[in-house]
Amino acid sequence: MIRIANGQGFWGDWLEAPVRLVDGGPIDYLTLDYLAEVTMSILQKQRQADPQLGFARDFPPLIGRIAKKLQERRIKVVANAGGVNPVACARAVRKAAPGLKVAVVLGDDVLDRIDDFLGKGFEMRNIDTGEPLATIRDRILSANVYIGAFPLAEALATGADVVICGRCADAALVLAPMIHRFGWTPDDWDKLASGIVAGHIIECGAQCSGGNCQVDWQNMPDFANIGYPIVEAEPDGGFVVTKHPDTGGRIDSHGVKEQLLYEIGDPRQYITPDVVADFTSIQLEDTGPDRVRGFGVRGGARPPMLKASISYDAGWKASGTLVYSWPQAVEKARVADRITRQRLEQLGLHFDEIHSEYFGVNACHGPAARPVHDPPEVQVRISVRGSDKRAVDRFTREMIPLVLTGPPGGTGYGEGRPEVRQIVAYWPALIPRGEIRTRVEVVE
Amino acid sequence: MKMPLSRIAHTRSGDKGDIANIGVIAWLPSYYPILLREVTPARVKGYFGELVMGEVDRFELPNLHALNLLLHRGLGGGGTVSLRTDAQGKTLGAALLAMEIDVDDGELTD
Numbered sequence: 001m002i003r004i005a006n007g008q009g010f011w012g013d014w015l016e017a018p019v020r021l022v023d024g025g026p027i028d029y030l031t032l033d034y035l036a037e038v039t040m041s042i043l044q045k046q047r048q049a050d051p052q053l054g055f056a057r058d059f060p061p062l063i064g065r066i067a068k069k070l071q072e073r074r075i076k077v078v079a080n081a082g083g084v085n086p087v088a089c090a091r092a093v094r095k096a097a098p099g100l101k102v103a104v105v106l107g108d109d110v111l112d113r114i115d116d117f118l119g120k121g122f123e124m125r126n127i128d129t130g131e132p133l134a135t136i137r138d139r140i141l142s143a144n145v146y147i148g149a150f151p152l153a154e155a156l157a158t159g160a161d162v163v164i165c166g167r168c169a170d171a172a173l174v175l176a177p178m179i180h181r182f183g184w185t186p187d188d189w190d191k192l193a194s195g196i197v198a199g200h201i202i203e204c205g206a207q208c209s210g211g212n213c214q215v216d217w218q219n220m221p222d223f224a225n226i227g228y229p230i231v232e233a234e235p236d237g238g239f240v241v242t243k244h245p246d247t248g249g250r251i252d253s254h255g256v257k258e259q260l261l262y263e264i265g266d267p268r269q270y271i272t273p274d275v276v277a278d279f280t281s282i283q284l285e286d287t288g289p290d291r292v293r294g295f296g297v298r299g300g301a302r303p304p305m306l307k308a309s310i311s312y313d314a315g316w317k318a319s320g321t322l323v324y325s326w327p328q329a330v331e332k333a334r335v336a337d338r339i340t341r342q343r344l345e346q347l348g349l350h351f352d353e354i355h356s357e358y359f360g361v362n363a364c365h366g367p368a369a370r371p372v373h374d375p376p377e378v379q380v381r382i383s384v385r386g387s388d389k390r391a392v393d394r395f396t397r398e399m400i401p402l403v404l405t406g407p408p409g410g411t412g413y414g415e416g417r418p419e420v421r422q423i424v425a426y427w428p429a430l431i432p433r434g435e436i437r438t439r440v441e442v443v444e
Numbered sequence: 445m446k447m448p449l450s451r452i453a454h455t456r457s458g459d460k461g462d463i464a465n466i467g468v469i470a471w472l473p474s475y476y477p478i479l480l481r482e483v484t485p486a487r488v489k490g491y492f493g494e495l496v497m498g499e500v501d502r503f504e505l506p507n508l509h510a511l512n513l514l515l516h517r518g519l520g521g522g523g524t525v526s527l528r529t530d531a532q533g534k535t536l537g538a539a540l541l542a543m544e545i546d547v548d549d550g551e552l553t554d
Contacts, residue, residue: 128461214454257508261467263458267503267512280505355527363529365539367493383527426523
């Protein structure tokens, strides 16, 4: 049996979590998932500004902080902290922790191969909308293919203490140590699917151990010291999800079910680079306090195409807010919205969308929100987006004047004029597997 | 008897592009047939109104006594394009808890 813990569900997750996983009890592998869909484009911009950047900057200092313990306890780290510059990330880790052996997995970054792919006739149509990539070719900011767990396992086989990659399937970080230690092969479909399911359960960190969980949340033990999840994996594919003793949160089958269903599509076909897992085959069993066993998972052959995550410049947006107080708070806020839209129209400004929400009334649930009557205050939030940056910028001047030119009792403008932000949109597409060659390098 | 969905199930929601997904999990295995009958794609689409511009797909997970709902064009463009506060649909599962369902007394015996 090996213990694999996940200490980061996204870049910006709780900084203390990985340290506590190393300190709080036995683990063999520590995985860290840093990359959300749009993170790559931010990193790409950072790399353009400085060739030594473009990776998760929190990662090298973290490894420096826990390096001694990693060595003492023989814990290996697998992380997608490399972003669009895994080699620079590895060098920064070597600097922060000179005693550790670091390996990188390369080959996910296909930004400079886009024209080659298009030339070969791969249209890379948007999986969601069906549009061909050519429509946004000149606005692409980053392009990465989701790689699987086998190249990560190959990197572990070099004896590296720290394995760094860029874009990979999130659950592959967890599957890789199982492939490495148990010798699973690409046609061990059921075992690979089981590893992917275990990875899916823990890839969002504490979201499977009590965080963001509806199950009796009012009585959730010690949120402040919530325990991040650990998978105890067996060579036959069976696993237990648990956490260190004396930590907060809770692991039970109801909470694990919530996470299993999180951000999935067709449960019969959970597609990853290594295997297609059937989530309708998963069996769960509560086997003790904070222990859930998973078994019976079935899988099918890996897909012939790999998913690429492409980001592109999609214009500009801004959001402004104002607060109106009782009496007639909702009515005042709605009038403020009408005035703003009328003024924008009189200025001849055009936007792709203007969207208004009322906090305390309908901001989260829209038309499904439960009705409220005569609230003490309401915040109106007006947002615009469009390709004309000057129009969006002009909008940001239209909110604060309402305080003196609109309904009575407007306040809450203390943070000043809203910020104009670039929209970096996400374009999922498919590329034939044969086009992608990964390689492992040990960074001295 | 009319009651909110929260009486028999809990939920978690998230995003994939402009698709919101809501996992709906029966509190007890015996409640799963009620989910199948009451939480239909048409009712879910009607419940969310103009929040969901596309179709609603429903997948069954009898092994977990759960449903997975996909709300197409349900996030105002999705990801970074959406102008909504809840651009990732994190709260849509909670919203669904208030949907009214029709359950016979006998169906709630454990």
